[in-house]
Amino acid sequence: GQNIDQPTEMTATEGAIVQINCTYQTSGFNGLFWYQQHAGEAPTFLSYNVLDGLEEKGRFSSFLSRSKGYSYLLLKELQMKDSASYLCAVKESNYQLIWGAGTKLIIKP
Amino acid sequence: ETGVTQTPRHLVMGMTNKKSLKCEQHLGHNAMYWYKQSAKKPLELMFVYNFKEQTENNSVPSRFSPECPNSSHLFLHLHTLQPEDSALYLCASSHGTGDYNEQFFGPGTRLTVL
Numbered sequence: 001g002q003n004i005d006q007p008t009e010m011t012a013t014e015g016a017i018v019q020i021n022c023t024y025q026t027s028g029f030n031g032l033f034w035y036q037q038h039a040g041e042a043p044t045f046l047s048y049n050v051l052d053g054l055e056e057k058g059r060f061s062s063f064l065s066r067s068k069g070y071s072y073l074l075l076k077e078l079q080m081k082d083s084a085s086y087l088c089a090v091k092e093s094n095y096q097l098i099w100g101a102g103t104k105l106i107i108k109p
Numbered sequence: 110e111t112g113v114t115q116t117p118r119h120l121v122m123g124m125t126n127k128k129s130l131k132c133e134q135h136l137g138h139n140a141m142y143w144y145k146q147s148a149k150k151p152l153e154l155m156f157v158y159n160f161k162e163q164t165e166n167n168s169v170p171s172r173f174s175p176e177c178p179n180s181s182h183l184f185l186h187l188h189t190l191q192p193e194d195s196a197l198y199l200c201a202s203s204h205g206t207g208d209y210n211e212q213f214f215g216p217g218t219r220l221t222v223l
Binding site: 004008030031033041042043044045048050087089095096097098099100101102 | 111149151152153154199211215216217
């Protein structure tokens with residue numbers, strides 16, 4: 001069946017680095033997305049991976065291993081504004097997006 | 110501002126009421142989506158429209174009725190809802206529905222059913 005797992009909550013310190021993991025079991029694979037959602041706001045796009053490897057975009061990087069059904073989002077030089085939920089989503093072979101429940105990231109000074 | 114607007118932002122309704130949620134996108138996209146987001150649960154895809162045609166209906170109860178009059182507007186008509194339907198309803202749009210089609214989300218309508 002379809003399943004996307006990510007930790008429910010993580011805590012990190014301002015200025016540090018945090019890695020949010022996502023594992024998936026889906027019907028086919030047409031790419032993996034990471035979105036950020038601040039409380040009470042719309043999810044916003046962060047990254048897209050369809051090939052294995054690391055995609056770097058400023059302070060944020062996303063990694064994919066299709067053979068392992070695994071991805072992570074790496075956030076560097078954490079800022080207080082990075083406190084949010086981070087959603088992992090996989091596009092299946094029918095092009096539907098399957099979503100994880102999200103990881104709530106708490107940044108402490 | 111993502112280019113996707115939703116009204117109302119908050120809605121409280123009784124189980125016998127009829128109401129509608131509205132979504133509008135100003136991005137020139139061809140695909141629009143309705144999602145339900147409940148606390149600590151994954152986003153649930155409800156409906157997908159591509160070029161005004163409904164392409165997905167993920168076993169959504171008939172008390173939710175979508176309408177897509179054109180590629181820029183999407184409605185969700187609600188009637189005889191249940192308290193468990195209380196959630197955040199998100200609208201999204203994308204250029205198409207293929208591989209890489211980033212979805213742009215509206216701010217959502219927080220629905221409470223009494």
